[in-house]
Amino acid sequence: MELRHLRYLVAAAENGSFSGAARRLHVAQSAISEQLSDLEQEIGVQLFTRSSRKTSLTPAGELFLAEARQILADADHAVETARRAQRGEIGSLSIGFFAGSVGVNFPRLIRSFRKQHPGVRLSMVEMTSTRQWQALVTGEIDVGFTRRVEPEFRTDLISEILHQDPIVAIVPKGHPVAPGPVDLRDLASEPFVLSSRDTSPAVFDKVIELCSEAGFSPRIASISSVWSSVAVMVQAGEGIALLPLNQQQSRTRDLAFCPLLAKDAFVDFVMTWSPQHDSDLNRSFRLLAKTHSTGPGMRPY
Template sequence: MELRHLRYLVAVVEHGSFSAAARRLHIAQSAISEQLANLEQEIGVPLFTRTTRKATLTKPGELFLEEARRILAAAQYAIEIAQQAHRGKIGVLRIGFFAGATGVSFPRLIRQFRKKHPDVQLSLIEMTSGQQWQALLKGQIDVGFTRRVEPEFQSDLLYEPMQQDPIVAVLPKNHPAAAAGTVDLRDLANEPFVLSSRDTSPALFDKVIELCSEAGFSPRIASISTVWSSVVLMVQAGEGVALLPMNQQQFRTRDLTFSPLTAKNAFIDFVMTWSPQHDTDLNRSFRELAKLHRIDASVERDTA
């Protein structure tokens, strides 16, 4: 049994005869008669009472017609679902992120995507950058928002720069270097440093070491924390100074300053990354919107 058998059956019923159905479907009447006869033979039940002018459904035929219509409707629905999925309109999209870098633009992007694709189920999963790279390779998430992709993953993952977050010095309010408004890292050479752990923030850890090295010293590490909020708390507690990316989610405190650095390369990339091996049309739809969102955000900053 094939779907065309069911379509022929419905057409004969709706148009009242084999000849009328044949004209409607633009096929030979003999083809419809032969195919429906084969259908009756296959299921072992007569579906029509035939006369020279009219074909009338038998009682079993009437029941069969109801199911045939349901099957055809389900098949059409399956086609539409597949077409929508192909256009990136439906499905499940799993997005990895880490709160320390997303800022206010990330929630705005998610809201816009939900509005544009109401039938897509979004799953937001907070993960470190390293966890996201592993999850992308395994197909456990579809898109990740991370820092710069580490070299060992660059052959398997693609990424698109989304923004550059300036790195600032987190200092006690009464620190001498805070008075100037901007900070030359050389003025912090003798300070103890609180760093984000390289296990959770490899790109930031390496960037801090790089900036200090370019300023002519190696930071004296007093403490290491796993998240940026803990780094800030350590500075508040007097454990040392810190270098952190600045974004609009970071809280402000009365006893600390977040001072820009004078170094021209005092920034760190925030990227959108994905696995080409597990790419889909839905993923591509999201990335296209994210790129437009990045451009819009850039224009907003330039005109602000």
């Protein structure tokens, strides 16, 4: 049984004859007659009472007609659903992010996408960069907002730079280098509080690189997994820190956020996805994300 059998049956029932169904569907009358006879033979039920003047449904045919109409309606709905999904109007999308760098544009992006795609189920999951890369590879999330992707994931993921976050020196207010700008060589003798490489390898490596370029290796007093903990340790006098500027927390009263003189004191903030799990909906979201970026441009890795 095929959908055309059901369409022929509905047309014949509504037009009261095979000839009327043929005119309506723009096919030969013989095709209508043959296909409906094949349908009756296949299901083992007589659906029509045939005469030279009129074709009418049997009682079994009347019941079958109602089911046929529902099946055709369901099929049309399935087609429209697929087309809407292809246009990015419906579906689901899971977004990974970390709060330390998304900034004010991220909430605006989410609100804008929800407004433009009200039929999409959008979920957001806060994750470290490392966890996002793993989740993207497995398809747990669809798009990630992360730091530069580590080499081991670059064969599986694609990234585009959205903007570059400046690295600043975080020191207690009243520190001799505040308010900056700071020459890193003036911090060579300070104890450092670092962000863990396990959670943010790009930031950890950049700090080590900047210190090396300034001619010293940082004396590590403590390592923490999150930005807020690093700030607390600096407040407590454990040391100073080098971290990307966090706009949400840069107004902490007893800390100074000092720009660095080093010209490459920044880390990339990227949008990342897996080509193995890509979709039209995913592409629609990424296109909108680009329009909400305030960075100097984007380029693929």
